Every structure is written in structure tokens, then in C-alpha cells.
Amino acid sequence: MEPSDLADVLSAVRDFVRKEVVPIEEQIDAEDAIPERVIATCKEMGLYGFAIPEEYGGLGMTLTEEAQLAFELGWTTPALRSLFGTNNGIAGQVLLVGGTDEQKKSWLPRLASGEVTASFGLTEADAGSDPSGLATTARRDGTDWVLNGAKRYITNAPVADVIMVFARTNPGASGNRGISTFLVPAGTPGLSIGPKDHKMGQSGAWTADVYLDDVRVPAEALVGGEAGVDQGFQTAAKCLAHGRAHIAALCVGMAGRLVHESVEFAKTREQGGRPIASFQLIQGLIADSVTDHLAGRALVLDVARAYDAGTDKVQGPSAAKYFASEMVGRVADRAVQVHGGAGYIRGVAVERFYRDARLFRIYEGTSQIQQVIIARQALGKAARG
Incomplete structure (x- = not known):
């Protein structure tokens, strides 16, 4: 993407997020839903296909460009990004990496336009970051495949037009071996969706x-x-590394918003006849959060550049x-502390972000899984004894 084109996209998204979405954040949280007009605008802006190549109707962003977009998206409720995250992320990327030409031509343009919303069905009751407990099965029956099992916490499942289902095609294989991925359209007989989860945060992301x-x-459903x-x-x-780097950038964007909320509150909230911004202990909290935000931003951009260059697609993203x-999480905690009692009240942005931020340490691979990946990349065979 040309620098001028990227600047235009970022500017448009920044305006959209801050003028159209931020004012209705509390509505989204209370109603657990994003208005249809917002969804329509996301499709018009190409957000359903920002990471899908131009040949399939997407914007074709590099990871470095995508990270800058995620900084803007992180300024508001993560439910917005969740609308189109899977289309650009693991669903779209798995098709790009592993799909047949026919599958790419059939699905990617519809993912990029938002005509189709995809879900990614990997997690189960006993299989999350570690797939060794994957129990969903797929067996051949003539030229067809027959799938049985259950998936848990599947993003966008209630509105998905297609679910990419991971199933064990070789029951004799262990761990992450013997697993295949299938494109299962909504409405396929035998496929059903449970009630929406009632989560701690990220309301509006179903x-x-x-x-x-x-x-x-049919056989052509096998990715x-x-x-x-x-x-x-x-x-x-x-x-997976692509998604990890994207979530990291989203967290940086949210940290930027939390710093902004903390600074503005400290400037205007008075105690003892002067703004609390004049208190050095408040200044210390603000300074730590500013430093955290800047460190995260620099790390994400450096990792994204290395990913695009092909020099590190494992350790850096983790x-x-x-x-x-x-x-x-640290920045959100400090933001609540700066706000004092107000930070614990529903309707105050930092309270909502405090709840929303907690999930980032769990999905797309928990912090503990990332620790294992980072350490094994550093230690090599020695890490496995």
C-alpha cells in the first residue's frame, strides 16, 4: 500500500472510531450489540478485508500497516474489531496459506467484502491453546466427511455464515497431529449454535x-x-503468529486510550483545591503508563517489520x-486507580476497559503459552530436556 493510501485509511478509521463509535460505547456495552449502521460502515471502509490481498478484493495490508490500523481500532471497544477480526485473521489466513485455488477464489472475496462472516472453531472444553485434547472427529463416508463434536467460546458463532471447524481425521494420531480443517456453512444439517455467552467484558463481541x-x-469443504x-x-x-502480533497492536491502541483517559481526568479532577495532576504519586502512575504504552508500541512495530521481512515469524509475535x-492490563489497573472511586463505576470508560482488557491475556494463546514459545525459541532443544 502506498504511504499516502495508508495515511488516508488510518485517518478515515481514526475519524470513524472517535466520532461514530466512541460516543456509543456505553450503548454497545449495555445492549451487547453493535448497531447495524456501524457494521455497514465497516464493510464500506474495507475493514472486513484489510489483511486479505487485493487480488481477492481486500486492502492487502502488510503486518506493519495492519499494526498501525490496530492502534486506531484499539482506541474504542474491542467489540468493533471483533466484527471483522476473524475474516482477516485466522480464518482468512488459513485459507491463504492452506486453501486450494478454488477455495480462495470462492471464499476470500466474500470474506473481504463482509458478505460472509467467518468463525474459527478450534477451542473445545478440553482443548484450547493445547490441541492434544481435541475430541471433534471427522470420518470419511464415500467422498463426504461426517463431523461430530462440540466447540466452545467461538467468536461470532451466532452470526457466522461459515465456521472453520478443526476435527481429528486420524484418531490414532496424538497431540496436534492428525487434525484437519473443514469449511462448514451455516445451516448445514446437524450444525447448531448455543446461546450467546455472558462474559465479563467485551460486550458486543458475541x-x-x-x-x-x-x-x-463434501470433499471440497476440506481446507x-x-x-x-x-x-x-x-x-x-x-x-497464529499473525494473529498474535495483531492482538498486541490492539492492546497498544487500548493502552493509548487509557493513558488519554487518565491524563484528562487527572487534569480536571480537583482535590484540596488543585488538580490531582499536581500530586507526584499520580504523576508516577501516569508516567508508568505512558512508558508502558510507548514500549509496547515500539515492540509491536519492530516485530511487525521483522515478520514482513521474514526474519522472525515465531518468537517476536509471541x-x-x-x-x-x-x-x-497494568495500564488499565492504573487508570482505575487514578480515577479513584469513579473508576469503579459503570458508565466510566476506564471501568469498561478494565474488564475488556482482561481477555487479551487469555485468547490467541494465553500468556503462559507465549512464555513457553518464547523460551523454547531461545533455548532450543535444551528446553525439552
């Missing part, structure tokens, strides 16, 4: 359980075709996700 009861799909048999998780693993998700 998740739900997914149930598969003898769901029959990668015959070459994709038992290769599902290996393909996904190549794409380090960025680990640091930034933990960092935004």
Missing part, C-alpha cells in the same frame, strides 16, 4: 458454543483438499502478544 451432530460436508488431510493444525500454526496483553 461468542457461543458450536455443536456438530453428524454434520455432512487444502486432499493435501490438507491431517495438516490442519500445522497450517494454522503458520498463521513476545509482542505476551508483553502488550500484560501491559494493557
Whole structure:
């Protein structure tokens, strides 16, 4: 993307987020829903396909460009980004990396336009960051595949037009081996969606359980075709780093908003006849949050550049996700502290962000999983004894 084009996109998104979405954040939180007019605008702006190549109708952003976009999206409720995150993230990326030409041509333009919303069905009751407990199965029946199992906490499941389901195609394989990915359209007989989860935060971003009861799909639903048999998780693993870096950038954007809220409150809230910004202990909280935010921003941009250059697609993204998700939690905690009692009241932005931020240390790989990846990359075979 040309620098001028990127600047135009970032400027447009910044205006949209701050003028159209920020004023209705509390409405989104209270109603657990994003207005249709906001969704329509996201589609018009190309946000459903920012990471999908131009040949398939997307904006074709590099990860470095995408990180700057995520900084802007992070300024408001993460439910906004969740609308189109999977289309650009793991669903779209798995198709790009592992899909057949026919699958790419069929699905990617519709993902990029927002005509289709995708969900990513990996997590189960006993299989999250570690897929070794994956129990959903897929067995051949003639040229078809028949899927059985259940998925948990699946983002956008209540509104998904297609769910990318991970299933064990080789029951004799262990761990992350013997797993394949299937494109299962909504409305397929045997596919059902549970009620929306009632979460701690991130209201407006819907998740739900997914149930598969003898769901029959044709051979062309297997991502990668015959070459994709038992290769599902290996393909996904190549794409996970992209999502980790994106979430890290989103956390940086949220930290920027939290710093802004803390600074503005400290300037206007008075205690003893003067603004609390004049108190050095408040200044210390602000200084720590500013430093955290700047450190996270620099780390994410450095990691994104290395990813785009192909020099680090494993350790750097994990380090960025680990640091930034933990960092935004610290910044949110300080923001509540700066606000005092007001920071504990519903309707105050920092209270909502405090709840929203907690999830970032869990999804897209927990902080503990990131620690393992970072350490194993540093230690090599020694880490495995």
C-alpha cells in the first residue's frame, strides 16, 4: 500500500472510531450489540478485508500497516474489531496459506467484502491453546466427511455464515497431529449454535458454543483438499503468529486510550483545591503508563517489520502478544486507580476497559503459552530436556 493510501485509511478509521463509535460505547456495552449502521460502515471502509490481498478484493495490508490500523481500532471497544477480526485473521489466513485455488477464489472475496462472516472453531472444553485434547472427529463416508463434536467460546458463532471447524481425521494420531480443517456453512444439517455467552467484558463481541451432530460436508469443504488431510493444525500454526502480533497492536491502541483517559481526568479532577495532576504519586502512575504504552508500541512495530521481512515469524509475535496483553492490563489497573472511586463505576470508560482488557491475556494463546514459545525459541532443544 502506498504511504499516502495508508495515511488516508488510518485517518478515515481514526475519524470513524472517535466520532461514530466512541460516543456509543456505553450503548454497545449495555445492549451487547453493535448497531447495524456501524457494521455497514465497516464493510464500506474495507475493514472486513484489510489483511486479505487485493487480488481477492481486500486492502492487502502488510503486518506493519495492519499494526498501525490496530492502534486506531484499539482506541474504542474491542467489540468493533471483533466484527471483522476473524475474516482477516485466522480464518482468512488459513485459507491463504492452506486453501486450494478454488477455495480462495470462492471464499476470500466474500470474506473481504463482509458478505460472509467467518468463525474459527478450534477451542473445545478440553482443548484450547493445547490441541492434544481435541475430541471433534471427522470420518470419511464415500467422498463426504461426517463431523461430530462440540466447540466452545467461538467468536461470532451466532452470526457466522461459515465456521472453520478443526476435527481429528486420524484418531490414532496424538497431540496436534492428525487434525484437519473443514469449511462448514451455516445451516448445514446437524450444525447448531448455543446461546450467546455472558462474559465479563467485551460486550458486543458475541461468542457461543458450536455443536456438530453428524454434520455432512463434501470433499471440497476440506481446507487444502486432499493435501490438507491431517495438516490442519500445522497450517494454522503458520498463521497464529499473525494473529498474535495483531492482538498486541490492539492492546497498544487500548493502552493509548487509557493513558488519554487518565491524563484528562487527572487534569480536571480537583482535590484540596488543585488538580490531582499536581500530586507526584499520580504523576508516577501516569508516567508508568505512558512508558508502558510507548514500549509496547515500539515492540509491536519492530516485530511487525521483522515478520514482513521474514526474519522472525515465531518468537517476536509471541513476545509482542505476551508483553502488550500484560501491559494493557497494568495500564488499565492504573487508570482505575487514578480515577479513584469513579473508576469503579459503570458508565466510566476506564471501568469498561478494565474488564475488556482482561481477555487479551487469555485468547490467541494465553500468556503462559507465549512464555513457553518464547523460551523454547531461545533455548532450543535444551528446553525439552
